[in-house]
Amino acid sequence: MHTNECWACKDSRVVCNRARPRCSRCAKSRRPCQYGLRLSWPKATNTKRSLTHSLQDVVGTAKGFSYTSFVNATSWDVQLHDYLRMNQGLGTRKGFAFRKLDPPMGLSWLPINLGYEDRELLDHFICMAPSTLAIFDPDKNEFLGLLVRLALSDSSPSSTAVLQSALALSSFHRHGLQADVFRFKARALRALVVSCNSPTVVQHIAASMILCHLEMLGMPDAVSLWFCHLSEARRLIDNAGLDNQSFQGELSRLLDWVEYHMVMSRFSHRHWYIHVEPIRAISDLAPVKQGTCHSRKVESASHCSHEILRHFYIMFEMIRKPTDSLYHSDEYENSLRCLENRITNIVPLTPEGISNTISSLSPAWTATTELFKIAALIYLKRASRNFSGTSPEIDAMAERGYILLDDLETFNSAFPLLIIGCEARTDEQRMRSLGHVERAMKSSSLRSLQGLQNILQQIWVQDDLAVDYELDYLSRLDAVISSYRIMPSFV
Template identity: 75%
Template sequence: MGFGSGTGYVLQRLDPSMAISWFPTSLGYEDRELIDHFMCTASCTLAIFEPNKNDFLGLLLRLALSDSSPSSVAVLQSALALSSFYRHGLQASVFRFKAHALRALVTSSKHCMEGPTVFQHIAASLILCHLEMLGIPNTLSLWFCHLSEAKTLIDNAGLNSQIFQGEGSRLLNWVEYHMVMSRFSHRHWYLSGESTRGVRTFAPVDQESCHSRKVNATSHCSHELLRHLYNMFDMIRRPTDSLYHSDEYENSLRCLENKISNVVPLPPQGISDIQYDVSTGWVATMDLWKLAALIYLKRASRNFSGISPQIDAMVEKAHVLLDDLETFNQAFPLLIIGCEARKDEQRMRILGHVERAMRTSNLRSLHGLRIILQQIWVQDDLAVDYQLDYLKKLDAIISSYQIMPSYV
C-alpha cells in the first residue's frame, strides 16, 4: 500500500440506514429526534477500536430500543443524554437523561442479570463514560468509574462466557480498549492516591477503589495490538525498581518490541470493495498505533529522552500516515507522536492534525491534548543544555489535571 500520494482516506462515514418510522411509538417527538441525531452524528465520536462503526451503532440501537425493560431504558436514556449534549450543549436535559439512565441501571440491577441485560448495562455504562469524557464539570474521574463498572460486569460473567460470543465480543472489545488505555493514564496521573486525596470527601462513589482496581488480562476478543499495549503498560518499570537493570527485564522488553514490530495491520473482514477507503483507513490507523506503541516503549522502558534516528524515522512515517488520513481522532498516538516534535514546523504539523481531529470529536482528551503538547514543548525548550526525564515530564504534565484524562 502506498502512502504520500495526497489521497485522503476516510476512516468511516456513518450512514443512518434505519428509518425513523420504525422507532417505538412510546418515544416522544423530541426523543425520536435526538435518537435520529445520535444515529447521524453523536455516535461518530464514540471511541471504538474497530473499523465498522455502522454495525456497532446498529448493535447499540437494538439494545436501546429492544423493549421497555429498565436495562433497555438505561441504554436509551444514556444515548439521549449524549445526543442532547451534542445537539444543545450542556443543558438541563443532559442531566435529566443522565439521571434517568442511572436510576434505570439501579432498578435493573435488583433483578437477575442475564445475557441481554448484561449487554445493556455494559452499553449504558460506556455511553455514560463517554458523556463524562466530553467535559461535564465535576471534580471526579467519573468516566473511569463508569468504565470500571462495565469491566466488573464482564469479570463477573467471565471473559470466556458464551454471552460474549458473536456481537457480545464487540462490547467486550469496546470496554477492553478503554481499560487498556486507562492504564496509560493511570501510570502518569494516579500517583499513590495523591491525585484524589484532596477531593475524597466530596466523592459520591469510592473513587480510590476505582483507581486502585487491578485490570484483568485482555481476552481473545481484543485486537492483537491492544493485547501488546496492555502488556507494555503492565511491564514497563521505573528506574527505581529493583528489576530495572535485570537481564530478565531487558529480555522481556526485546521480546515485546519484536511482537509489536511483527504485527501486520490487516484490512478488516466483512468490508466490501466499495468501502475501500474504510479498509485502507483502518490499516493506516493500525500502523499509527503500532508506531506510537514502539516509540513509547523505547522512550518509557529506558526513560530515554535523547535523539534517536530510529525514532525520528518512525515519527516521519507517522506524519505521512496522518497526512493521508482525512481524520484521525485517537488521542494516544497523537500525544506520543506530538511529544517528539522539537522544531516549530513539526509542532505546527501535529497541531494541524489535532485541530482536524477536534472538528469530528468533542472528547475532552482531544481539546486538552493541544494544551498538554504545548506544555511539554515549553519544558523541552527550557531544557537548553540537558535532556528532560521522559517519564517525569509526562508525570508532571498529566498529573497536574484534577480529573484523570483519557487518551482513547
C-alpha cells in the first residue's frame, strides 16, 4: 500500500505537509516519520481479505503492533523480479539480443549504519549507475561493484564523500531536484574538504566523478561545475602519478572513467565559448602534440583503455579552422589521412585484460566501439574540411550507425548520437534519430541527453533554412553549442 503522506499522519487521519525527511507534525511530536510502501493488514471483520494467523501469533505477545516491522519492496527487488521473469521467458523486450542477463547486485554487507531511506537510495543507485555512470566501460557490473566497495569500505571522510555523492545522485535521479539532493551534496563536499588533509586518492576521484555526473543531471549552476569536478579528478591523478600503487588492478578503471570524460570534453572545448573568455580550468589544458605525454598517458592508463580514445583526443586537437595558416598545407593533409587510416583500421573488440566473465557482452561492446568509430570518421571528414554537403560515403556510414543503434537495447553516449543525428536530412531519418535519443533518456537522466534533442533540432532547422547553399559545418556547430549558457557535455 502506498500513500503520499507519512504513515503516522495517515493513521491519525490528519493533514501531513509531506516534508522530508520528517513532516512538521512528526518533528513536533518527536515520533518516527516514514514514507513509501507498506503492507496493509485487513481487519478481523473483513471477510474478503482473511488471515490464516493472527498478528499476535506472528509477532508474539511481547511485541505490540506499534513495534511491528513491515516488509517493503525496493527498486532492487523489482529489478530482481524482472531478471527472473526474463530468464524464464515470461517477458520479451525489443533489441534484447545484445544484453546479458545477470542478477542485480545486492547489498550483502553494510559496515556503516544506514537508515531505511538512505538504504533505499543506495539500492536505487545500484540499479541506475550502470546506465548513467559506466558509459564507456565494457564490464558495467564490475565497475559498479568497485564504486559500491569504495563507498562502503569504511567510515573515513573519503568513503563518506563517495557514499554521500552517490546518495545525492540517486535522490536526484529518483525524486528530482529536492532539498535532499543539496543536503547529500553538501555532506559530500564537506567530507572531501576534510579528506584533503589525508586523502585516499581513489575515493576522492570516485566522489569527484559522481559529483560531476550530478551536475550533468541538471543542477542549477551559473558555471560548468561538471567540468570543475572532472578537472579535480584529473588533478588528483596527475599529482599521484600513473605508476601509483593506488591505480593497480581493478582500481585502474577509475583512470579509464576520468580519461574518457576528459577526452570527450575536448569536443565541448572546441565548440563552446568561442566568443567568451574561457574559464581558468579550460585554459589550463595544453594543446596536444604528436607523441606527447598525454597521448602516452591515455595509452598506459590501464589495460581497459581503448585505442579509439587516443585517436579522439588527437582528432579534437589536430583539426584546424580554415583561417589557420597550416589549413592548406601538405603536412596537415598527410596528418589527416594518417589519422583517418588509423581510425578506419581499429578493430572493435573487447579490450585485452578484461575478465572472461563478460565474453557474452562483447556484441554490445563491439557495437558501441563501432558507433564511436563511425562518429569519429564522420566528424573528421566534415570538420577537417569544414564540409557540410552531401557525400555517399558519409551517408553510408550514417546508415550503418542507424542500424547499430536499432539493434542495441540502450546507447547513452551523446557524441555519436549527435554526430550521426546531424546527418539526418529527411523527416524519416530525423524521427529515427529522435527515437534513439528518447530511448537513451529512458535509461539515463543526463542533461546532455535532454539538451541533445534541442541541439539536433536547432541544427536541422538551420539546414532547412539554407535552401540554395550549405552552411559551414564548424560554424553551425559553434553557433548552436555556444548559444547555451552552461557548457554542454557530450559524454
